[in-house]
Amino acid sequence: MIRDPHLYPPIANESVHDVVLTPFMVRVREATTGGDSTATLVFRRSRPEKIAVALWEWFGLRIKAEHVIAEANSMLTAGADPIILEDECGTGHLSFTLRWRDRSVTVGVDQDDMHSGQIVAESDQFGPGGNAEILPNDEDFLEELAISLVAITPPTIRVKEDDNE
Numbered sequence: 001m002i003r004d005p006h007l008y009p010p011i012a013n014e015s016v017h018d019v020v021l022t023p024f025m026v027r028v029r030e031a032t033t034g035g036d037s038t039a040t041l042v043f044r045r046s047r048p049e050k051i052a053v054a055l056w057e058w059f060g061l062r063i064k065a066e067h068v069i070a071e072a073n074s075m076l077t078a079g080a081d082p083i084i085l086e087d088e089c090g091t092g093h094l095s096f097t098l099r100w101r102d103r104s105v106t107v108g109v110d111q112d113d114m115h116s117g118q119i120v121a122e123s124d125q126f127g128p129g130g131n132a133e134i135l136p137n138d139e140d141f142l143e144e145l146a147i148s149l150v151a152i153t154p155p156t157i158r159v160k161e162d163d164n165e
Helices: 016-020 023-032 051-075 140-150
Strands: 040-045 084-087 094-100 103-111 116-122 134-136 156-160
Touching: 023 051, 023 140, 040 140, 051 084, 051 094, 051 103, 051 116, 051 140, 094 140, 103 140, 116 134, 134 140
Parallel strands: 040 156
Antiparallel strands: 040 134, 084 094, 094 103, 103 116
16 A cells, blocks of 8 residues: 555555556555545636637646546556546537546536637536536646546535635
8 A cells, every 4th residue: 555645756565666657646546446535626616708718728628637537547457447538529519528437527618609608517426516607626626536436435525716715
């Protein structure tokens, strides 16, 4: 087991190869092998903005999602269900879903008109509840989400009310 999974480079009792792993990869391994699986999903309120700004932020999240899922899936045991990244297609709606078994989160862009839109995240399992329009607080959200998808322990969910929190 890892003495401190957030320490880099990781110090392992089991493998000298852990130095080639990112701290996130070590966290995934810990979460899937009965170790520390605590995660915090931080959302913020979604607000309409210029469509170009919303798309730019969404593409940043989508690109980071590919990276995170590749690292997370590399740490799952042989034969385990992988985390799947699905793009919505054929609907005219720009969104992607991260899915593991029956758990998922969808991040999309809702376009209000030709000039404005907003990023929204939707999940039956990992949302704060209610009808609040929320989005991931930042790209670090995706690592926390990957841990939350495969972990036994449910994540802590927090919604930032403003940018000063």
